[in-house]
Amino acid sequence: MSEIVIKNLNKYYGKNHVIQDVSLNIDSQSFTVLVGPSGCGKSTILRMIAGLESINSGTISIDGNIVNDLSPKDRNIAMVFQSYALYPHMTVYNNMAFGLKLEKLTKDEIDSRVYDAAKILQIEELLQRKPKQLSGGQRQRVAIGRAITRKPKVFLFDEPLSNLDAALRVQMRVELAKLHDQLDATMIYVTHDQTEAMTMADKIVVLDQGKISQSGSPMDLYHNPKNLFVGGFIGSPKMNFIKTRILKKSSQSISIDLLGQKSFLLKKTSTNLKTGDEITLGIRPEHLKISKDLKNAWKGKVFVVEKLGSGTFLYLDKEGEPLVVETDGDSKIKVGDTINVAFNPDKCHVFNANKEVI
Amino acid sequence: MTFFNFIVYVVIGVSAVLSYFVLANWAHDYLVGKFSKKNLQDSIFRPWIFMAPALIILLVYLIYPVSETIRLSFFDNYGREFTGVSNYVWALNDSDFRQSILNNFLWLIVVPTTCTFLGLTIATLADRVWWGVFAKTLIFMPMAISFVGASVIWKFVYEYRGAGNDQIGILNAIIVYFGGDPHAWIAIPFWNNFFLMVIMIWIQTGLAMVIFSAALRAIPEETLEAARIDGASEVRIFFYIIIPFLSETIVVIWTTITILVLKVFDIVLAMTNGQWGTEVLANLMFDWMFRGGGDSGRGSTIALFIMLGVIPIMIWNLRRFKMEQER
Numbered sequence: 001m002s003e004i005v006i007k008n009l010n011k012y013y014g015k016n017h018v019i020q021d022v023s024l025n026i027d028s029q030s031f032t033v034l035v036g037p038s039g040c041g042k043s044t045i046l047r048m049i050a051g052l053e054s055i056n057s058g059t060i061s062i063d064g065n066i067v068n069d070l071s072p073k074d075r076n077i078a079m080v081f082q083s084y085a086l087y088p089h090m091t092v093y094n095n096m097a098f099g100l101k102l103e104k105l106t107k108d109e110i111d112s113r114v115y116d117a118a119k120i121l122q123i124e125e126l127l128q129r130k131p132k133q134l135s136g137g138q139r140q141r142v143a144i145g146r147a148i149t150r151k152p153k154v155f156l157f158d159e160p161l162s163n164l165d166a167a168l169r170v171q172m173r174v175e176l177a178k179l180h181d182q183l184d185a186t187m188i189y190v191t192h193d194q195t196e197a198m199t200m201a202d203k204i205v206v207l208d209q210g211k212i213s214q215s216g217s218p219m220d221l222y223h224n225p226k227n228l229f230v231g232g233f234i235g236s237p238k239m240n241f242i243k244t245r246i247l248k249k250s251s252q253s254i255s256i257d258l259l260g261q262k263s264f265l266l267k268k269t270s271t272n273l274k275t276g277d278e279i280t281l282g283i284r285p286e287h288l289k290i291s292k293d294l295k296n297a298w299k300g301k302v303f304v305v306e307k308l309g310s311g312t313f314l315y316l317d318k319e320g321e322p323l324v325v326e327t328d329g330d331s332k333i334k335v336g337d338t339i340n341v342a343f344n345p346d347k348c349h350v351f352n353a354n355k356e357v358i
Numbered sequence: 359m360t361f362f363n364f365i366v367y368v369v370i371g372v373s374a375v376l377s378y379f380v381l382a383n384w385a386h387d388y389l390v391g392k393f394s395k396k397n398l399q400d401s402i403f404r405p406w407i408f409m410a411p412a413l414i415i416l417l418v419y420l421i422y423p424v425s426e427t428i429r430l431s432f433f434d435n436y437g438r439e440f441t442g443v444s445n446y447v448w449a450l451n452d453s454d455f456r457q458s459i460l461n462n463f464l465w466l467i468v469v470p471t472t473c474t475f476l477g478l479t480i481a482t483l484a485d486r487v488w489w490g491v492f493a494k495t496l497i498f499m500p501m502a503i504s505f506v507g508a509s510v511i512w513k514f515v516y517e518y519r520g521a522g523n524d525q526i527g528i529l530n531a532i533i534v535y536f537g538g539d540p541h542a543w544i545a546i547p548f549w550n551n552f553f554l555m556v557i558m559i560w561i562q563t564g565l566a567m568v569i570f571s572a573a574l575r576a577i578p579e580e581t582l583e584a585a586r587i588d589g590a591s592e593v594r595i596f597f598y599i600i601i602p603f604l605s606e607t608i609v610v611i612w613t614t615i616t617i618l619v620l621k622v623f624d625i626v627l628a629m630t631n632g633q634w635g636t637e638v639l640a641n642l643m644f645d646w647m648f649r650g651g652g653d654s655g656r657g658s659t660i661a662l663f664i665m666l667g668v669i670p671i672m673i674w675n676l677r678r679f680k681m682e683q684e685r
Contacts, residue, residue: 052583073589085580089602098598099588150588 009058036207078147228355282349435653477566498564509628
């Protein structure tokens, strides 16, 4: 069952059409991640769901009720902000209890909810402190705790991990995923970090310039990007894009020019393509292999070697963008070496001149 | 020629200061290097060399006048004969002095509170209307007027002409227009104190408003949004989130205006000169010190009472400042 249904949502800031006819269903108890570069409208959509931003046209319904005109507090949602947005003059306990006191719950009820949340987040010993005395990670836990105590139907997260350092971010990522399991709540999470999206989401919604570029499960997006933007956005390091043109087209396959070195045969085609069309070939770094065999391969000079331990990324000289190749962690290849690179034609993506996949 | 002289004095002054520091430092290094085997960096004399000019100025212009005032308060009107605590006994029994203490208290209670309250209210509300900037400019403008200048303006506002004549004071003009009787506002005992306070409030509200405006901007929008999502109404957000956020600003503004009010002088001098029960300590001090031949003993005693009022607030301010630094 869909918890949140967004229909033809539009938002203008002056003449800027920042959200363009977005429609989206978010399943109950799912973890949905809205991801995209800054300015794509992901936070705006989240804030419209929260009721912090007005809606120009279209509807948002939560649990079957249209909430367009409801104030934030009547939407049964809780939100966690990037800056934590804690109340600096209140203790952690009061930060978490503030909303409950406004709901006029009994003292016992407030106590038990705050202690339960504190236990889940392991911040029991911090309850009497002020936000100033907490580290970034602890503050974020309090912010999440404040959301949990209100027992909302929907949790909204607006880049909650962006202000944390790398190690803490990885840790909190795991804890948020665990929390989602524990609470059985619907969570909507906004981030610009594709790693966060990939690791936590049931469903990723990729946004680009106010429109949904593609939505689906993380692996679906990874393996079957619908367009150049999603292909490039999901995956790190990003997919290699090679601009080229079709040399010859047959009924089952196309033959292309690759880096001016060779003609390759791809078993992909579409009725819309013609000989001479410009296309972009997308190959992920792990689908490029160093090989002695010269089949499907070309030569390149290495100019950067990034050793990560578990793997190594080699950056090859190419006109325009460099080409990134993933190889073994104990690779002996050095800067300046010339290597042969081969690719698997079944694992590559072909995008037409309109940046759509074929 | 005056301008040329001015330049010359500035050049001489600045180079004198510079050469003091350079030469004193050089002399210090030379002497310490000669007589001590310790590292020059660890010298205990150097800080004193650099602090000396400031300390001397402090001594001459602050410590000396204070101690001299204390001394004079125990002497007669010419500062010649020691009279013990008789000036203090006089003050405590003097009806003008008692009136002044009472009025100063009244000023202290009314003015800082009203300025802070109005400043905060206007700053908050002005952000919500399109003509807010215009309103804030108008309210800030009296800040540029001196107390005496403002008093002259308000003297016209309160101006009284006998019934039947044309009222040139706007307050009386309005009252007469609506069929009331004109009054000599600044001569109505007790209430005239408030009419004088209005002038100070008129001037100082602008200051409070500008500082509150800046402080309000510094409140993170996300915190207010979090409160909104938590279900707080705008009024509740104001009292539970915004006011605590501004607590330090409120204290700063309140104490600044409090100290100003303790020293209130110009307005009373220009408007009533302490007549009709509007006397305040500073004006009374001025009266005794410089008028009717002058009485340095009684004048100094009153000055000390003013200082007595300011000291607790200053100490409190300094401690708060220190606490802020340590945080």
